[in-house]
Amino acid sequence: MKRVYLIFCISAFFNFAQSLVTLAQEKIILYPNGVPNAKPAAVKETGAENGVYKGITNPTLEYYKANPALSTGAAVIxxxxxxxxxxxxNGEGINTAKALAEKGIAAxxxxxRLPSDEIMNDKxxxxxxxxxxxxxxxxxxxAGWGIDPNKIGIMGFSAGGHLASTAATHFEKAWVGNxxxxxxxxxxxxxxxxxxxxLDSLTHHGSRDNLLGKNPSSEDKQYFSNDLQIKANTPPAWLTHAADDKVVDVDNSIVYFERLRKHKVDVEMHIFPKGDHGFIFRHPGWxxxxFDWLKRYGYTK
Incomplete structure (x- = not known):
């Protein structure tokens, strides 16, 4: 009986230790040699107390290591x-990163930086x-993180989804030193x-106002409408939205899906009939x- 109990304790400790490894984290400065497109400002970062940040002038990555028992070398930003x-x-970022890491994906x-004329030359x-x-x-x-350089994806929510899709459609021009x-x-x-x-007919006006200003040029509206920037080499996509979203119209996802499909880019989309904006906080199994899609592509086991 004592031997069985000892084996149980060792197993429990191993599982606990493995979970700590899976969720071990570190903060990484994005620009150790100086932030580009920045100008001096007295702006102070806030949000550490509630996990809703603004005033970021020194961007970072927070790294959650993949569960080593399930890792395939995939990573997601x-x-x-x-x-x-x-x-x-915290709500969309940290919680998602932990869920990915537990499934074997480094997150x-x-x-x-949020677009701001106060801290940027070109917001x-x-x-x-x-x-x-x-x-x-x-x-x-x-290599140092045990990541496959050909398995690095990007994941975004709401306006973060705009930024993620911008990165996925504007990668041929480097806006950073490379x-x-x-x-x-x-x-x-x-x-x-x-x-x-x-575009006027579909955009979330608050996001557009913050990014492009109150009176953006037609050129800027076209350039940052990411459904209009899709090419044959745009990366495969997985999309999800709620049909009753009253903040960001579901047609944003639908037009993106259609453009990807017409350019023969692999795409999968899941639309929930109900849930409104931010439905992930109300649909725990979303x-x-x-994860099924990631497994089919070989990004999870």
Whole structure:
């Protein structure tokens, strides 16, 4: 009996220790040699007390290590939303990263700069710079983290979905220094109730106002309407949305799906009939179809 109990204790300790390894984390400075497109400002970062951040001037990645028993070398950069006015960092970022890490996918939560004329010379491209730098940093350091450089995806929620889809459709132009010519193309994209369009008829106006200003040019609206930027080499996508979303119209996902399909880019979409915006907080099993998709692509076991 004592031997059985001892084996049970050892097993329990191993499982507990493994969970600590899975969720072990570290903070990584995105730009150790200085933030590009920045100008001096007295802005102070806030949000540590409740996990909803703004005023970010020194962007970071928070790394959650993959469960080693399930790892395939895949990694995902997680981009929380907040209308380009705040970042819902804990709810959409940290919680998602932990769920991915437990399934064997290394997760990096991006705390990106929110577009602001006060801290940036060109606020339109500041968030995209941070997303590109995150992809570059993870790919450049993949070997040290046990990551496959050909299995690095990006995942975004709401306005973070706009940023993720921007990174997935604008990777051919580097907005950050890249003398090594590292590929800035994510290998796959996961978009959750994303803002896609910047056109008047479909956009989430709060996100567009924050990113492009109150009176954006037609060129900027076209350039940052990511459904209009899809090409044959756009990475495969997984989309989810609620049909009754009253904040970001589900047609954002639908038009993106249709454009991807017409360009023969692999895409899968799941639309919940109910749930409204932020439905992930009300549908605890929403990630199950995503894990099935990731498994089919070889990103999970």
């Amino acid at each position: 997680v981009v929380a939303g907040g209308g380009y006015g705040v970042i819902v960092y 990096f939560v991006l705390k990106y 339109k491209v500041g968030p995209l710079q941070d997303a590109q730098q995150a992809i570059k940093l993870v790919r450049d350091n993949a 003398p090594e010519k590292t590929s800035l193309r994510p290998d796959f994209q996961i978009l959750v109730y994303p803002v896609i369009s910047m 990630m199950n179809p995503l």
